[in-house]
Amino acid sequence: MTLNNKLVVSASPHDRTHKTVRSIMLDVIIALVPTLIASVVFFGPRALLIECIAVGTCVVFEYFSRFVMKRSQTIGDLSAVITGLLLAFNLPVSIPLWMVPIGSAVAIVVAKQFFGGIGQNFVNPALAGRIVLLTSFPVAMSTWTAPLTWSQNLDGMTSASPLASIHTMVSSGAENLPSLTEMLLGWRAGCLGETCAIAIIVGGLYLIIRKVISPTIPLIYIGTVALFMLVAGKGDLCFVAYELLGGGLMLGAFFMATDYTTSPITFKGKIIFAVGCGLITSIIRIFGNLPEGVSYSIILMNILVPLIENITIPKPFGTPKKEKKEKEAKE
Amino acid sequence: MAEKKSLGKELTKGIIIENPVLRLVLGTCPTLATSTSVTGAIGMGLSASIVLICSNIVISALRKVIPAKVRIPAYIVVIASFVTIVQMLVKAFVPVLDEQLGVYLPLIVVNCIILGRAEAFAGKNGVLASAVDGLGMGIGFTAALFVMATIREILGAGTFLAGLGGLIGNDFNGFSIPFLNENPMLIFVLAPGGFFTYGLVMALANKLAESKGKPKAELKGCENCPMAKSCAIRTTDESCEKKEVEA
Structure with a gap:
């Protein structure tokens, strides 16, 4: 009996991974925890409140839209929690609280469930939520609060986002910029989760070590922006550093551009995707009216992903090259 | 063909089951462009309906005279004449509407709904049936515009029927929605919000038509x-x- 069993070969796959959607999503949540802590440290309890509202409403919207559409429940896979966290990380601390559920509704109901739920969304849901909020309420979405003012019992001191300051600095000269160390630690104005570069990089490294994301997209994305800024800043390394640490580049590159559903599968495709993101971000930052272009660049490249994948399908082993085939067909 | 029996059907089919905008997907460009305010939507809907009814009647009356090979240019000439008349009337009597609709008023000439109905209905049916068809389609177009504009204006500008006074000639300036007036969701009056609203209303119309077995x-x-x-x-x-x- 045992002898017979040894000879039986079952149908593939023979070796399964222990990873599930839920375990991957749990890894991403763990990777986002440092950023979460940093946002609460710098922006106070209101940041935590916004994050809780965003996560809570995202899960509730996911539950109800699946319920209404009579589909199987998917809140257990934790993807709605990540969408909520990322959405909250993309909001300024001073945003009126009632706007947060609108962002969650757009992210979960419109961008995700209308298109079929997890794995079917054509753009990153959190970014869709952010962009709808940004287009709808431009003032509330670009009012920045200086960090740590919450502990001084102030109602909040408004301050320009460093990225906007760099652009005015380049054109006018002097401007009160936070030092590079402060930028690295996150001691600057900005959206909740984008300020602390160290926390984001720690989270990103965790994901790369756990093999949840591949380093291709973040590295090439950030590299493209660095190269573009080196040319645009005429070789000024300090300017490049500010551009890399300012705005939402780090958060976008590690957590948004690497979304499985909305980034290419093929290696070549990943390179094209990341270079495209980098170029669009840089062009919007330098030539555009908006100070920040990360969210738009990722959304635009998300839309191109099916086309990128189409042109980078690998050649099956042993099949002739494309030109040969065409020639043969002509003959 | 029992024409009298089907007249009621010709009238009501344009409202939901064969709604030109939501079910036949015709005339999307003016729909997206003029549904940012309810006043503009009503003006656009009425102007297009008048042109539609008139051109349907004339084309149906001439259907045996127009050679099949040159029917499209012939239809366009008929439609363009009525559009010119309507445009001149609007310019003379409701200049506010003319300013609001801008280029979309003369563009009724190439509105797919009108040419589509001329080609699909008026060119093959009697004058009375064509007039009723034009009326039904016009009501459907105006209704679709009205629904979309209501959603877009209330959410995107926080007002309802703003500027209606200019259309009917008094000081009435619509209603202001308390909370939304101060916090309008600007995206709804921009293009993306227009497409989004269009998709949602279209889904709703599909649902309604499906419930009627279509x-x-x-x-x-x-x-x-x-x-x-x-x-x-x-x-x-x-x-x-x-x-x-x-x-």
């Missing part, structure tokens, strides 16, 4: 097309005719 507005060839009975291409397409024979 097929979804899907591009699956002739058999699912709500215009299949009246379509000009269908009569020349052999595959479609075969399917009809089989059915």
Whole structure:
């Protein structure tokens, strides 16, 4: 009996991974925890409140839209929690609280469930939520609060986002910029989760070590922006550093551009995707009216992903090259 | 053909089952552009309806005179004449509306709904039926515009019927929605919000038509097309005719 069993070969796959959607999503949540802590440290309890509202409403919207559409429940896979966290990380601390559920509704109901739920969304849901909020309420979405003012019992001191300051600095000269160390630690104005570069990089490294994301997209994305800024800043390394640490580049590159559903599968495709993101971000930052272009660049490249994948399908082993085939067909 | 019996149907089919904007997907450009305010939407809907009814009547009356090979230019000339008349009337009597609609008023000439109805209905049916068809389609177009503009204006600008006074000639300036007035969701008056609203209202119209046992507005060839009975291409397409024979 045992002898017979040894000879039986079952149908593939023979070796399964222990990873599930839920375990991957749990890894991403763990990777986002440092950023979460940093946002609460710098922006106070209101940041935590916004994050809780965003996560809570995202899960509730996911539950109800699946319920209404009579589909199987998917809140257990934790993807709605990540969408909520990322959405909250993309909001300024001073945003009126009632706007947060609108962002969650757009992210979960419109961008995700209308298109079929997890794995079917054509753009990153959190970014869709952010962009709808940004287009709808431009003032509330670009009012920045200086960090740590919450502990001084102030109602909040408004301050320009460093990225906007760099652009005015380049054109006018002097401007009160936070030092590079402060930028690295996150001691600057900005959206909740984008300020602390160290926390984001720690989270990103965790994901790369756990093999949840591949380093291709973040590295090439950030590299493209660095190269573009080196040319645009005429070789000024300090300017490049500010551009890399300012705005939402780090958060976008590690957590948004690497979304499985909305980034290419093929290696070549990943390179094209990341270079495209980098170029669009840089062009919007330098030539555009908006100070920040990360969210738009990722959304635009998300839309191109099916086309990128189409042109980078690998050649099956042993099949002739494309030109040969065409020639043969002509003959 | 029992024409009298079907007149009621010709009138009501344009409202939901064959709604030109939501079910036949015609005239999307003016729909997206003029549905940012309810006043503009009503003005656009009425102007297009008048042109539609008039051109349907004339084209139907001339249908035996117009040679089939040059029917499209002939239709365009008829439609363009009525558009010019309507435009001059609007400019003279409601200049506010003319300013609001801008280029979309003369663009009614190339509005797909009007040419589509001329080609699909007025060119084949009697004058009375064509007039009723034009009226029904006009009501459907205006209703679709009204629904979309209501959603977009209330959410995107926080007002309802703003500027209606200019259209009917008094000081009435619409209603202001308390909370939304101070916090309008600007995206709804911009293009993306227009497409989004359009999609949602279209889904709703599909749902309503489905509940009446009509097929979804899907591009699956002739058999699912709500215009299949009246379509000009269908009569020349052999595959479609075969399917009809089989059915």
